[in-house]
Amino acid sequence: MTSHRYDAIVIGGGHNGLVNAAYLARAGKKVVVLERRHLVGGAAVTEEIYPGFKYSVFSYVVSLLRPEIIRDLDLPRHGLEILPLESTVTPMFDGNYIAGWADHDLTRREIYRHSPRDADAYDEYGHMMHHMAMAVKPILAMVPPDPTSLAPSDLKGMLSFAGLFRSLPTRQFHQLYKLMTMSAGDYLDEWFETDVLKATKSASGIIGTFMGPRTPGSAYVLLHHYMGEIDGAFRAWGFAKGGTGAISKAIASAAREAGAEIRLNASVAQVIVKNGRATGVAMANGDEFHAPVVVTSLDPKRSFLQLIERKELPAEFVRDIERYKIRGSSGKVNLSLSELPEFTCMPGNGPHHRGAFSISPTMEYVENAYDDAKYGDFSKKPYMDIVIPSMIDPGMAPPGKHVMSIFVQYAPSNITGGWNDEKREAFGDAVIDAVTRFAPNFRASILHRQVLTPADIESITGLTDGNIFQGELALHQLFFLRPAPGWARFRAPLKGLYQCGSATHPGGGIMGAGGRLAALEILKDVPR
Amino acid sequence: MLIARSSSVSHIMAHRSKSDMPNHRLKPTPFHDRTARLMLGQSWRRWAGFTVASSYDLSHEREYYAIRNSAALFDVSPLYKYHVTGRDAARLLDRVVTRDVARAKVGQVLYTTWCDGDGKVIDDGTVSRLDDTTYRLTAADPNYRWLGDNARQLDVHIEDVSERIAALALQGPTSRTILELATESSLEALKYFRLVNTSIRGTPVTITRTGYTGDLGYEIWMDAALAIPVWDRLIECGTSYGITPAGMLALDMARVEAGLLLIEVDYYSSRHALIEQQKSSPLELSLDWTLSLDKPQFNGRTAIRAEHARGAAWKFVGVEVDWTSLQSLYANVGLAPRLPTQAWRTSVPLYQAAGGRQIGYATSGTWSPLLKRYLTLAHVEAKYSAPGTTLEIEMTVEHRRKRALATVNALPFYNPARKRA
Ligand SMILES: Cc1cc2nc3c(=O)[nH]c(=O)nc-3n(C[C@H](O)[C@H](O)[C@H](O)COP(=O)(O)OP(=O)(O)OC[C@H]3O[C@@H](n4cnc5c(N)ncnc54)[C@H](O)[C@@H]3O)c2cc1C
Numbered sequence: 001m002t003s004h005r006y007d008a009i010v011i012g013g014g015h016n017g018l019v020n021a022a023y024l025a026r027a028g029k030k031v032v033v034l035e036r037r038h039l040v041g042g043a044a045v046t047e048e049i050y051p052g053f054k055y056s057v058f059s060y061v062v063s064l065l066r067p068e069i070i071r072d073l074d075l076p077r078h079g080l081e082i083l084p085l086e087s088t089v090t091p092m093f094d095g096n097y098i099a100g101w102a103d104h105d106l107t108r109r110e111i112y113r114h115s116p117r118d119a120d121a122y123d124e125y126g127h128m129m130h131h132m133a134m135a136v137k138p139i140l141a142m143v144p145p146d147p148t149s150l151a152p153s154d155l156k157g158m159l160s161f162a163g164l165f166r167s168l169p170t171r172q173f174h175q176l177y178k179l180m181t182m183s184a185g186d187y188l189d190e191w192f193e194t195d196v197l198k199a200t201k202s203a204s205g206i207i208g209t210f211m212g213p214r215t216p217g218s219a220y221v222l223l224h225h226y227m228g229e230i231d232g233a234f235r236a237w238g239f240a241k242g243g244t245g246a247i248s249k250a251i252a253s254a255a256r257e258a259g260a261e262i263r264l265n266a267s268v269a270q271v272i273v274k275n276g277r278a279t280g281v282a283m284a285n286g287d288e289f290h291a292p293v294v295v296t297s298l299d300p301k302r303s304f305l306q307l308i309e310r311k312e313l314p315a316e317f318v319r320d321i322e323r324y325k326i327r328g329s330s331g332k333v334n335l336s337l338s339e340l341p342e343f344t345c346m347p348g349n350g351p352h353h354r355g356a357f358s359i360s361p362t363m364e365y366v367e368n369a370y371d372d373a374k375y376g377d378f379s380k381k382p383y384m385d386i387v388i389p390s391m392i393d394p395g396m397a398p399p400g401k402h403v404m405s406i407f408v409q410y411a412p413s414n415i416t417g418g419w420n421d422e423k424r425e426a427f428g429d430a431v432i433d434a435v436t437r438f439a440p441n442f443r444a445s446i447l448h449r450q451v452l453t454p455a456d457i458e459s460i461t462g463l464t465d466g467n468i469f470q471g472e473l474a475l476h477q478l479f480f481l482r483p484a485p486g487w488a489r490f491r492a493p494l495k496g497l498y499q500c501g502s503a504t505h506p507g508g509g510i511m512g513a514g515g516r517l518a519a520l521e522i523l524k525d526v527p528r
Numbered sequence: 529m530l531i532a533r534s535s536s537v538s539h540i541m542a543h544r545s546k547s548d549m550p551n552h553r554l555k556p557t558p559f560h561d562r563t564a565r566l567m568l569g570q571s572w573r574r575w576a577g578f579t580v581a582s583s584y585d586l587s588h589e590r591e592y593y594a595i596r597n598s599a600a601l602f603d604v605s606p607l608y609k610y611h612v613t614g615r616d617a618a619r620l621l622d623r624v625v626t627r628d629v630a631r632a633k634v635g636q637v638l639y640t641t642w643c644d645g646d647g648k649v650i651d652d653g654t655v656s657r658l659d660d661t662t663y664r665l666t667a668a669d670p671n672y673r674w675l676g677d678n679a680r681q682l683d684v685h686i687e688d689v690s691e692r693i694a695a696l697a698l699q700g701p702t703s704r705t706i707l708e709l710a711t712e713s714s715l716e717a718l719k720y721f722r723l724v725n726t727s728i729r730g731t732p733v734t735i736t737r738t739g740y741t742g743d744l745g746y747e748i749w750m751d752a753a754l755a756i757p758v759w760d761r762l763i764e765c766g767t768s769y770g771i772t773p774a775g776m777l778a779l780d781m782a783r784v785e786a787g788l789l790l791i792e793v794d795y796y797s798s799r800h801a802l803i804e805q806q807k808s809s810p811l812e813l814s815l816d817w818t819l820s821l822d823k824p825q826f827n828g829r830t831a832i833r834a835e836h837a838r839g840a841a842w843k844f845v846g847v848e849v850d851w852t853s854l855q856s857l858y859a860n861v862g863l864a865p866r867l868p869t870q871a872w873r874t875s876v877p878l879y880q881a882a883g884g885r886q887i888g889y890a891t892s893g894t895w896s897p898l899l900k901r902y903l904t905l906a907h908v909e910a911k912y913s914a915p916g917t918t919l920e921i922e923m924t925v926e927h928r929r930k931r932a933l934a935t936v937n938a939l940p941f942y943n944p945a946r947k948r949a
Contacts (some may be wrong), residue, residue: 105554105576105577105778106550108576108670110550116672117672118690119670119672121669122671123799124673124799127800127802130802169804250672343818346550351552
């Protein structure tokens with residue numbers, strides 16, 4: 001058994017753990033990141049599962065990565081290059097389609113083809129969402145105050161929180177209130193009449209959640225996904241050159257340059273607690289690391305229910321964490337293709353292959369997909385968000401061949417009877433059937449397939465139940481409630497222990513905000 | 529309420545079968561076949577999703593002079609156009625626009641703005657009364673949904689005819705002669721802001737005596753499918769009278785001389801503004817004359833009446849850059865004055881005289897080759913809006929920001945008698 005001494009230990013080398021370590025190291029702290037797997041990135045990794053074909057195994061597009069992190073850590077110098085994803089095409093059952101293109105005039109013309117009224121509404125909707133995102137954005141960069149605390153900093157925080165909302169014109173406040181309470185479907189009904197347009201938009205309101213487009217609260221996620229658009233380029237989603245793992249690699253490189261140590265194949269078994277204080281971690285192989293600061297980037301269930309003995313934590317806190325909703329609802333299918341899919345609605349190869357395809361032909365289709373999951377099965381006809389990374393970065397596949405990334409909903413973690421090999425393959429078949437319905441050459445073009453159920457996601461990344469956001473982005477677990485009432489400020493009811501993963505405010509996705517804000521809080525507590 | 533799917537929708541559908549690859553080009557106008565042949569420098573620009581000419585020649589100079597000297601022919605088909613018909617057509621438009629539509633006679637055209645509930649301008653355009661119960665609204669921005677939203681409980685039919693109706697503007701001193709030859713009829717009786725229905729080489733056309741140049745001029749409205757013969761006929765009849773197809777660069781200079789404002793340049797639609805300060809009321813745009821404040825009800829009426837009573841805080845005026853002052857700024861660095869060769873569309877600060885604080889900003893400007901004056905259109909605080917007021921304008925002279933003297937002018941800068949004669 002060896003023992004090591006540091007200023008701070010970061011458990012987990014996902015992008016948030018790496019961001020956290022980079023900021024601490026830049027402040028002169030001696031930091032070590034302990035990552036269980038043989039590579040950094042967590043849910044943001046690129047792996048060459050089949051020779052020559054590189055998969056963004058889990059997370060596949062990026063828009064929410066905080067620009068201040070890109071600047072502070074000088075990530076472009078460390079290899080980060082985010083390329084635009086230019087379009088979304090939704091094939092319809094009757095051979096028609098609806099598309100959103102990077103060019104405003106083209107998008108307007110396309111929507112006009114379906115409804116002149118919606119073409120006008122689309123601009124106004126975008127305008128309203130801009131206002132909403134502007135209103136909510138400052139909250140993303142803010143440490144959430146504790147509403148029950150009377151500490152001056154918390155009171156001030158609550159006031160500026162309230163001030164943000166008070167500063168909104170009444171009409172916009174009403175819209176924000178609706179976004180916070182309504183279902184994506186109902187909210188979109190107030191704006192649009194074209195079903196396929198609503199289906200595609202509302203799909204972005206259900207990503208990563210265990211909600212259907214008609215579930216109240218799903219409208220907020222529409223906004224969460226809009227957030228990336230208001231910083232700099234007005235382009236929602238981008239694709240990292242080299243796949244999503246390239247983002248993690250760039251952050252790791254910046255962290256190392258700042259002096260952080262990153263240890264791979266290093267699985268933490270337990271947080272060492274002495275006299276009510278976290279003092280280090282014990283590894284699966286028996287090694288120990290000691291530091292006055294221990295930061296966990298894992299989801300709260302894993303951090304607090306597995307790595308820490310219950311007796312070290314207040315009972316009501318443990319109860320809150322047990323109640324924290326973390327159901328997984330998504331699966332992922334990664335494919336190697338011999339040729340591009342030819343969609344019936346848009347034959348041939350074209351610019352649409354550089355963008356996303358949304359399999360959301362009708363509202364009913366998406367809602368039915370949810371119904372399957374609600375009753376414990378995977379969606380027989382799932383909603384899918386499809387991209388072809390090799391069309392954007394040719395280095396992702398051998399020349400002339402392609403890789404495809406399919407994000408699938410719903411694949412419930414609590415599927416009746418549990419997941420097994422047979423169900424995984426049946427799920428993969430359902431996905432391929434559903435795409436082939438719109439692109440007849442698709443099935444025959446598949447060279448390799450990797451099907452990932454929530455159970456697989458959990459076993460590889462450690463995300464409990466495979467929930468992509470380390471806990472649902474539902475209103476009752478956002479802001480000062482994330483992850484548990486009273487413990488939203490990156491601390492934990494154990495001195496020296498901090499949290500920095502997606503389960504902390506402001507939430508999931510490749511954002512890095514948790515990692516950064518936690519580091520700033522830690523540096524307030526620890527003298528420089 | 530009835531809202532018909534515009535026939536232009538089926539028109540597009542017919543041209544693009546469901547399974548076609550999407551066409552990623554900008555739309556050609558109905559005259560593209562003719563305009564493309566004239567284009568020498570591939571200087572196209574986009575307007576409302578269509579391709580239109582910036583200039584046909586390598587320089588827009590000849591096109592500009594045609595507006596003032598002979599006749600310039602502009603393809604203005606990209607304008608948004610709506611037909612409003614039915615028993616309540618006038619009632620709908622009177623709810624929306626600030627002018628008094630019910631009082632317009634058949635054959636009359638009104639220039640008007642329309643506002644949101646807070647009395648801030650959404651858009652500006654024209655309303656033509658085509659017959660007892662049919663009106664055509666032209667607009668710079670899409671307004672189909674807005675009209676529909678205002679039409680609740682009214683017996684009215686709204687049709688987006690933007691793509692179905694092609695439009696040309698023939699502007700300049702010889703425009704009347706050319707049109708008389710083309711229509712084989714006299715236009716002597718067609719007064720300013722009136723319309724007449726006639727035909728050109730078999731194509732039925734509506735001719736309005738309107739335009740965006742402040743000169744004698746007409747706009748010709750016709751079915752897009754029958755548009756080409758009209759173009760050809762105009763060129764045929766106009767060649768001996770100096771007819772010159774012209775692009776947006778020439779138009780932009782003429783409209784500044786005419787003091788005509790441009791949406792998204794001189795003002796932001798309240799629909800696009802991101803903050804309150806970006807919005808303007810009709811009074812702040814000095815469009816007081818377009819307000820029928822006694823109409824019983826229209827969008828923004830309460831707010832506009834209140835603002836009218838207390839006086840607008842801002843005014844939209846002409847501001848001329850003082851030549852002597854500009855010349856001396858350049859002389860100080862050993863240069864002759866450098867003048868813009870095109871109209872500009874940036875925001876330029878205006879100050880009180882004698883190095884005072886900023887009291888406004890110019891949003892468009894051009895050197896007027898005809899008037900030999902440097903003209904700008906500007907927003908100024910109301911108390912600096914009287915013609916003759918001396919101000920200062922920021923001018924960048926050899927990379928350094930300087931202030932030149934400038935004078936507030938009544939608009940339009942250029943107003944030839946033939947415009948209304
Ligand atoms: C299938 C899928 C698709 C997604 N798609 C997108 C997308 O397109 N865009 C987007 O923005 N977001 C997406 N997300 C969400 C996003 O990827 C995550 O929210 C984010 O990557 C989480 O980062 P993190 O650093 O907080 O946690 P994680 O990435 O989960 O990092 C935790 C790390 O801790 C390690 N670890 C676990 N247990 C231990 C232990 N005991 N000891 C040591 N190390 C341990 C893990 O191996 C992992 O590397 C997706 C997620 C999934 C699963």
